[in-house]
Amino acid sequence: MNEEHRPGPEWEAxxxxxxxAETDAAGIVHHATYLVWFEEGRSELSRRLGLPYRQLEEAGxxxxxxxxxxxxxxxxxxxxxxxxxxxxRRVRSRSCVFDYRVIAATDGRLLATGSTSHxxxxxxxxxxxxxxxxxRSTYASAVPAADPEG
Amino acid sequence: MNEEHRPGPEWEAxxxxxxxAETDAAGIVHHATYLVWFEEGRSELSRRLGLPYRQLEEAGxxxxxxxxxxxxxxxxxxxxxxxxxxxxRRVRSRSCVFDYRVIAATDGRLLATGSTSHxxxxxxxxxxxxxxxxxRSTYASAVPAADPEG
Amino acid sequence: MNEEHRPGPEWEAxxxxxxxAETDAAGIVHHATYLVWFEEGRSELSRRLGLPYRQLEEAGxxxxxxxxxxxxxxxxxxxxxxxxxxxxRRVRSRSCVFDYRVIAATDGRLLATGSTSHxxxxxxxxxxxxxxxxxRSTYASAVPAADPEG
Amino acid sequence: MNEEHRPGPEWEAxxxxxxxAETDAAGIVHHATYLVWFEEGRSELSRRLGLPYRQLEEAGxxxxxxxxxxxxxxxxxxxxxxxxxxxxRRVRSRSCVFDYRVIAATDGRLLATGSTSHxxxxxxxxxxxxxxxxxRSTYASAVPAADPEG
Numbered sequence: 001m002n003e004e005h006r007p008g009p010e011w012e013a014x015x016x017x018x019x020x021a022e023t024d025a026a027g028i029v030h031h032a033t034y035l036v037w038f039e040e041g042r043s044e045l046s047r048r049l050g051l052p053y054r055q056l057e058e059a060g061x062x063x064x065x066x067x068x069x070x071x072x073x074x075x076x077x078x079x080x081x082x083x084x085x086x087x088x089r090r091v092r093s094r095s096c097v098f099d100y101r102v103i104a105a106t107d108g109r110l111l112a113t114g115s116t117s118h119x120x121x122x123x124x125x126x127x128x129x130x131x132x133x134x135x136r137s138t139y140a141s142a143v144p145a146a147d148p149e150g
Numbered sequence: 151m152n153e154e155h156r157p158g159p160e161w162e163a164x165x166x167x168x169x170x171a172e173t174d175a176a177g178i179v180h181h182a183t184y185l186v187w188f189e190e191g192r193s194e195l196s197r198r199l200g201l202p203y204r205q206l207e208e209a210g211x212x213x214x215x216x217x218x219x220x221x222x223x224x225x226x227x228x229x230x231x232x233x234x235x236x237x238x239r240r241v242r243s244r245s246c247v248f249d250y251r252v253i254a255a256t257d258g259r260l261l262a263t264g265s266t267s268h269x270x271x272x273x274x275x276x277x278x279x280x281x282x283x284x285x286r287s288t289y290a291s292a293v294p295a296a297d298p299e300g
Numbered sequence: 301m302n303e304e305h306r307p308g309p310e311w312e313a314x315x316x317x318x319x320x321a322e323t324d325a326a327g328i329v330h331h332a333t334y335l336v337w338f339e340e341g342r343s344e345l346s347r348r349l350g351l352p353y354r355q356l357e358e359a360g361x362x363x364x365x366x367x368x369x370x371x372x373x374x375x376x377x378x379x380x381x382x383x384x385x386x387x388x389r390r391v392r393s394r395s396c397v398f399d400y401r402v403i404a405a406t407d408g409r410l411l412a413t414g415s416t417s418h419x420x421x422x423x424x425x426x427x428x429x430x431x432x433x434x435x436r437s438t439y440a441s442a443v444p445a446a447d448p449e450g
Numbered sequence: 451m452n453e454e455h456r457p458g459p460e461w462e463a464x465x466x467x468x469x470x471a472e473t474d475a476a477g478i479v480h481h482a483t484y485l486v487w488f489e490e491g492r493s494e495l496s497r498r499l500g501l502p503y504r505q506l507e508e509a510g511x512x513x514x515x516x517x518x519x520x521x522x523x524x525x526x527x528x529x530x531x532x533x534x535x536x537x538x539r540r541v542r543s544r545s546c547v548f549d550y551r552v553i554a555a556t557d558g559r560l561l562a563t564g565s566t567s568h569x570x571x572x573x574x575x576x577x578x579x580x581x582x583x584x585x586r587s588t589y590a591s592a593v594p595a596a597d598p599e600g
Contacts, residue, residue, distance in 0.1 A: 072514070171485075204529040229502055
């Protein structure tokens with residue numbers, strides 16, 4: 001198995017099988033699905049940090065996606081097990097950036113990479129706000145040391 | 151063209167092309183997509199009745215789906231134009247039932263039929279409520295005369 | 301926890317968290333998502349029977365959905381863990397029927413029930429065919445004894 | 451109405467209403483939906499060029515997405531009419547790039563912009579190939595004169 005694409009210890013992975021509904025007529029996973037998987041990667045990372053994203057919304061703040069970038073390297077097929085490795089690249093007072101690497105668990109091939117940028121928005125006013133504590137400092141603690149932009 | 155599957159004048163049709171993302175690895179439209187199309191059929195019917203479903207939600211009431219039935223008769227492919235014919239089968243004070251026929255516009259073949267049952271729920275309380283006026287009577291007026299269960 | 305909705309030993313469960321993308325503007329899981337979850341339940345059941353559905357397609361046969369029925373009992377929210385319990389109700393030479401019960405893992409409440417009917421279709425000819433061995437007999441062995449329609 | 455976001459004559463628009471299933475629990479269109487809309491924009495552009503993308507696949511070639519970039523500027527709600535303006539930025543022998551602007555038809559506000567890069571792949575061999583004629587030259591003819599990279 002090719003292990004080289006699995007990233008370092010600060011990354012967390014969501015792991016699941018490709019659903020039939022996620023494929024398209026070309027026989028592989030539709031490219032829009034990767035944004036859904038990235039989101040599942042963020043959810044898993046926030047769960048493992050002990051602060052599920054759901055709790056941030058319950059605190060009245062959403063992390064709105066303002067930018068996304070994706071590179072597609074290999075197609076995935078129905079029933080393949082995939083891992084969505086996710087890390088926090090940067091945390092600022094009102095924004096943050098996540099990085100992703102999607103890997104096929106069976107043979108370790110890299111399926112896609114990408115990133116998403118988010119701004120914190122107050123659910124009541126609809127306006128930008130600061131990421132509340134303890135979310136901001138916990139997120140910042142998850143930024144890999146080699147990339148200390150937090 | 152086979153016209154026999156197109157229903158009568160009380161039915162309204164939403165018409166659009168099959169999206170690539172709606173297909174799956176079997177090369178045809180994924181079966182869950184039809185529930186999304188039925189919903190688009192309901193939206194189109196309510197628009198043509200002059201009371202878009204959006205306005206019902208703005209009035210604080212949602213029509214929650216409580217039952218759905220689908221029969222699949224033929225597969226649809228990417229870029230085919232489909233028509234989602236929709237009619238109101240029955241309207242009661244707190245519930246209603248819609249019927250659907252999905253037809254391929256090119257050759258008139260019947261792709262799927264189905265129905266969905268709904269109950270009105272108050273958005274604030276989360277409890278069943280009556281369908282407010284003028285929605286209830288307008289919906290009732292759309293029930294085909296041959297099926298006067300309204 | 302309410303355990304009464306969990307079915308017997310012949311049922312298998314797929315277990316996962318609700319994805320944000322699966323919710324809609326009403327704040328709960330969109331009703332079309334349940335057909336995708338049912339499919340994931342079938343996939344999990346076939347994996348546990350030692351004959352992943354993928355292998356049936358590799359043998360040149362697809363199980364086309366010809367009917368689906370769904371009842372919705374309670375809404376599910378983002379990040380809730382759900383279990384999709386699945387069983388084989390009936391297996392015939394060219395068709396089979398699955399039953400489903402979707403349960404919220406946290407409080408055991410029943411979210412939805414349903415069933416799907418399938419016919420075996422030859423991928424090359426596009427025509428109905430028999431479910432090949434060892435799939436047919438393995439599927440038949442999974443039909444609960446209390447419902448011996450196989 | 452704010453017309454400034456509508457691009458020039460070389461752009462084509464797909465126009466449709468936001469589906470309920472495309473929204474998420476935040477009340478607006480889920481961000482992955484925009485990749486599906488971009489694809490619908492490409493489909494519409496290729497139809498208006500007289501060479502539907504379906505015909506390219508029938509000729510044995512797919513345009514695989516290798517990169518995507520999206521910027522999200524404003525949320526869209528259920529039932530809003532949106533326009534997905536699409537243009538061909540660049541056409542090379544084996545690749546092409548599309549640009550997108552998604553606009554709310556009612557008030558002209560800009561919802562999202564983005565681009566996707568594609569390579570031509572032979573359906574039989576799975577390897578990169580040239581975009582066959584007449585597709586390549588027709589696509590090239592659609593590149594706006596102000597951006598003559600074709």
